[in-house]
Amino acid sequence: MELKNNDLVKGSSGSIGDQLVYRQRGGKTIIAKRPKKKSTPDTPRQLEVRELFAEAVLYAKSVIDDAAKKAVYQAKAKANQSAYNLALSDFCKAPEIRKYNISEYAGQIGDQISIRAFDDFKVEWVRLIIKDSSDSTIEEGSALLSGNKADWIYTATVVNPTVAGTKLIINASDMPGNITTLEVIL
Known part of the structure; x- marks a missing residue:
């Protein structure tokens, strides 16, 4: 569910009990069911993707900490996309x-x-x-x-x-x- 201009939940994030979570995306509040924890072990491919994502997060954080790199990424970011998100995506895809x-x-x-x-x-x-x-x-x-x-x-x-x-x-x-x-x- 997506809420716009609702003063009751505007700017909210977090969870309500074990059922709902609030998130902010592009100035909008998103309400969703709380994700369920898996009961099966991760596959080798899932572990590989998780490691890649962890490395991508480190790279994106380093971009945000470097004003010149951040400006390069921010200049190419689309609507509702941050320099952080673009750097994260860039890390995950080789030329x-x-x-x-x-x-x-x-x-x-x-x-x-x-x-x-x-x-x-x-x-x-x-x-x-x-x-x-x-x-x-x-x-x-x-x-x-x-x-x-x-x-x-x-x-x-x-x-x-x-x-x-x-x-x-x-x-x-x-x-x-x-x-x-x-x-x-x-």
Whole structure:
């Protein structure tokens, strides 16, 4: 049940006996049945989610304590969403590497590799490691965000004499530090 502009319960939170709880959400008072305690043990997946949520809470609290980070999150928060809620959500979702383009990479200095990485909030950085067929590192470095704000461009700085069998390791990170890795064999 949702109550609006009711002076009797306005600003209330807590419980009434073992039956009802009052909560505040976006200036509204929500009245709901009191949640029941489970009688079955948690599954491994439930324990994993609980641990992730606990870590997300710590991250969201650290964002609120940092005025600059809080301002970044608050600027993107939607109606009835706080910087805390957005930071909590951001922590729980790693960035995605949706596609890459190697058509302009022939193993020469200045060749470019394009990576499209997305996050529910913001991709912080994208890095590439280029390895030869024997798994020795040829080069590694950061990609730069292009003008379209979706693609990251890596420009080769070392000659790669044998492109066939080359391994690209693409890493993308978001603000909370979630890292997604994609390995590609050319």
